Amino acid sequence: MSRQRQAKIATPERICRTVHALLHQLPLWHEPAELPFRNGLYFFYERGERSHHGPNGRIVRIGNHPHSQGRLQDRLWDHYALNKNSSVLRRFLGGALLRRTNANHPCLRPAPGKGHWEQGNASPCRRCRPLEARVSRLLRERFSFRCVAIGHQARRSIFEKKLIGSLARCTTCSRPSAKWLGRHAYRDTVQSSGLWNVHHLRGPDAMSWQDLNIFKELVMQTRRLLKGTAPAKARRDVERIRGTLVIVACGKAKIWEKRKRAGPTRAEEVYCGAPFKVNKEYAKRWGSRWVILSAKYGYIDPSFNIPGPYNVTFKALRTHPVRLRQLKRQVASKRLDRYQRVVGLGGAEYRGMIRGSFSNPTIRLDFPTQGLPLGKAMRRIKRALAQGRHLPAGRL
């Protein structure tokens, strides 16, 4: 490519078509929990929205986690969790849903973008609170996303800006379908760009040919990361070394009691008591990674296959629970000690084993439900989930 051509700003049409084609090589995700890396840009797709450049789906939002490292998954959860004030996308979607049926809806008054639903600092009222669940459902049912791993914070922000700038200018894709929900968004920039974005739509920044080449390399690097063939340094750049590991205690109630023929089952599906389920939900929501502490198998990943029924408990040595020595080895071999914070959810005997097996003093161990009776502990976790909040640190 000649230098002259590289310096030139490419036409938005060419950029947009190439960006869509490049992203098409990456897997489409439906849940933030599926994401295996922690730093990058995300690109939303929406059912029913296609274009010449994205015949299988045009991009409807580009997003970033500009202010902190390691928050890609959390940022996506901000959109999926039940709190409009943590996500402009949720306020857009909910507002558009209301406006589509009633432009004069009381929760949108006094003016588009000014009502308490669409204001980022106002609480939902009794009437619009149920909308939170509707927006989450809408996201799960109609939206999906792809992600490009980019470890470097500043580079991520530059690409976010330039990509939005270019895609918003693509005349082929800024003609959303007649039924597009975004036609009811309060901002006319959403309607005219076809993107559920706020910033950079009309900014001066756009992709050059050179940017496009770098972006192409980033997409290839992401593919290598997903295949496990990327070099270690590239992995370190996009993996969060700092985040939170959540450890969930296994439970006594197991799937085979209800379904005798269930056979070998993924660990996260094996335990079916209520506390395990609530803890699991929290772990999936807030953990950079989560594992189960099984009295028989020790630290196991949620996908670990448990062959069949067993009955082992830390409370009775005669059942031969896993030893501390073995747990320590697992912490090292499973790289559980790479996290800055470890949150343990479970009873006293589990806390003891967790304390004993994490010896690295730089890791902060936290047991947020320590000292609470079981019912109260569960209520606290449920409340944190409903409010989209982390659990406050436990008393020691």
Ligand SMILES: [Zn+2]
């Ligand atoms: Zn309301």
Ligand SMILES: [Zn+2]
């Ligand atoms: Zn386009």
